Amino acid sequence: xTEEWTEVGTSAxxxxxxxxxxxxxxxxxxxxxxxxxxxxxxxxxxxxxxxxANFSRNIGPFTQVGYRVILLDFPGWxxxxxxxxxxxxxxxxxxxxxxxxxxxxxxxxxLVGNSMGAHSAVPFALNWPEHVGRLVLMGGGTGxxxxxxxxxxxxxxxxxxxxxxxxxxNLQQMLQTFVFDVSDLTDDLARQRLDGLxxxxxxxxxxxxxxxxxxxQYPDYGHRLSEITAKTLIIWGRNDRFVPFDSGLRLLAGxxxxxxxxxxxxxxxxxxxxYQRFNTLLLDFLRN
Numbered sequence: 001x002t003e004e005w006t007e008v009g010t011s012a013x014x015x016x017x018x019x020x021x022x023x024x025x026x027x028x029x030x031x032x033x034x035x036x037x038x039x040x041x042x043x044x045x046x047x048x049x050x051x052x053a054n055f056s057r058n059i060g061p062f063t064q065v066g067y068r069v070i071l072l073d074f075p076g077w078x079x080x081x082x083x084x085x086x087x088x089x090x091x092x093x094x095x096x097x098x099x100x101x102x103x104x105x106x107x108x109x110x111l112v113g114n115s116m117g118a119h120s121a122v123p124f125a126l127n128w129p130e131h132v133g134r135l136v137l138m139g140g141g142t143g144x145x146x147x148x149x150x151x152x153x154x155x156x157x158x159x160x161x162x163x164x165x166x167x168x169x170n171l172q173q174m175l176q177t178f179v180f181d182v183s184d185l186t187d188d189l190a191r192q193r194l195d196g197l198x199x200x201x202x203x204x205x206x207x208x209x210x211x212x213x214x215x216x217q218y219p220d221y222g223h224r225l226s227e228i229t230a231k232t233l234i235i236w237g238r239n240d241r242f243v244p245f246d247s248g249l250r251l252l253a254g255x256x257x258x259x260x261x262x263x264x265x266x267x268x269x270x271x272x273x274x275y276q277r278f279n280t281l282l283l284d285f286l287r288n
Contacts, residue, residue, distance in 0.1 A: 012059075016079075019099025026079035027100060028052055028071040030059050035068035037133070039110045039286075040097065042072060042117025044140070044268075045089075046178070047162040047171070047204065048193040050078035054114055057275035061283065072100055074120070076210075082202040085210040089217035090143075093120030094127060101131055110286055112136040114271060115243060119143065119218045125228050126221070134286055135230040139243045139268050141251045144220035146244035155242035155268060163207050166197050177241045179267040225254025232258040233285045235278070237266030 012030040019025050028051055039062055043054040051071025062069050073080040074093045085092055097120065101109065110133045113121035118140030125132045145151055152160075158174040172190045176182050197204065210217065232255045236248040245262075252260045261281060263274050271278045 014079075017100065017103040019075075019096050019103070023075050023083065023096065023099070024081045025075065025096055025099065026073040029104075030069040030071070031063040031066075032068060035063075035066050037066070037110065037286075038068045038070060038106055038108075039112060040070045040072060040100065042093070042097070042111065042113040042120055043074065043077065044115030044117055045077075045207075046115070046159055046174070047166065047207075048197040050196070053078075053193070053196065054117075054269075055112075055271060058112075058271050058279055058282075061279040065283070067286075070100065070104075072097065074116070076203050076206055078196070078200065078203075082200070082206050084206045084213070085217060086213045088123075088219050089116065089210070090119045090219060090221075091123050093117075094122075094124040097121075097124045098128055098131075101128075107131070108133040110134045110136070112138070112271075112282070113140065114138045115140040115268065116218070122221050122225075122228070125230055126224055129229055132230045135228070135232040136235065136282060136285070137232065137251060138235040138270055139237065139240055140218075140247070141234070142221040142225065142247065142254075143216065143218040144222055144247070144250070147246050149244035149246075153242055153244065155240075159242075160208075160211070162197075163204050163211075166194065166204060168194050171197070177267065178269050179273045180237070180239045180265045181273065184273075222250055222254060225251065226256065228255045229257065233282070234258055234260045235270050235281070236260065236262050237268055237270050237273070238262050238264045239266055240268045242268040 041055045043049045043051050050073050075083045111121040118137040155177040162170045234251050263270050
């Protein structure tokens with residue numbers, strides 16, 4: 001099913017596709033059929049997350065200069081099919097990206113991953129390097145223990161609290177750890193996110209079940225990072241309370257053709273909190 005609509009000054013559709021493992025996945029396709037270069041943006045694992053919720057501030061600047069932007073909702077999030085993940089969530093999502101590439105007949109794509117999306121982009125780049133143009137990893141990319149921060153982090157603990165008890169108070173507490181400057185976190189934003197959560201209650205229950213069956217949903221790919229050949233931009237918030245900053249340094253050390261940009265006064269949502277500078281940075285990286 002495909003429904004045409006318009007948002008953020010660009011032509012867009014909301015569509016469903018069948019991927020492997022009998023999964024039906026939802027995605028937003030912005031500038032469909034109008035661009036040779038495709039950016040696939042991959043969201044994080046926060047409760048209520050979706051491609052649109054994570055990247056709504058990052059679509060227009062790219063479609064307006066000719067990119068096709070696809071926002072994929074991973075299995076177990078938003079309008080995509082529910083699932084209990086007993087293995088590696090990173091690998092499951094990487095297969096979902098490959099399903100998108102196959103279903104839409106895409107060639108090379110630029111991958112932009114935030115948090116879980118970055119964890120998922122790495123195994124995709126390792127398994128299907130022929131489909132990767134540029135790689136952008138924000139606040140994630142590999143699992144493992146931080147040298148400096150207690151694990152699980154403050155933000156992860158609060159996210160799991162929302163999954164188990166989805167109240168507006170718990171959600172607002174978690175959202176305040178997402179960003180450095182909480183002034184943009186309106187009550188309407190929290191309510192919209194909560195409504196999205198409760199509209200797919202099965203995703204909450206399945207997330208808890210998945211974490212119970214397999215607490216290590218995101219494997220450590222540190223030993224394979226040297227295999228990534230794509231030019232890579234690593235982006236981190238200096239004040240990230242979800243994924244510690246030293247994870248970004250491990251990515252920088254492991255991926256040969258990589259560079260790191262750190263936003264000061266920035267939490268886990270660099271693409272949202274500093275969206276104008278982020279969009280400029282990403283456009284420059286994709287073009288040069």
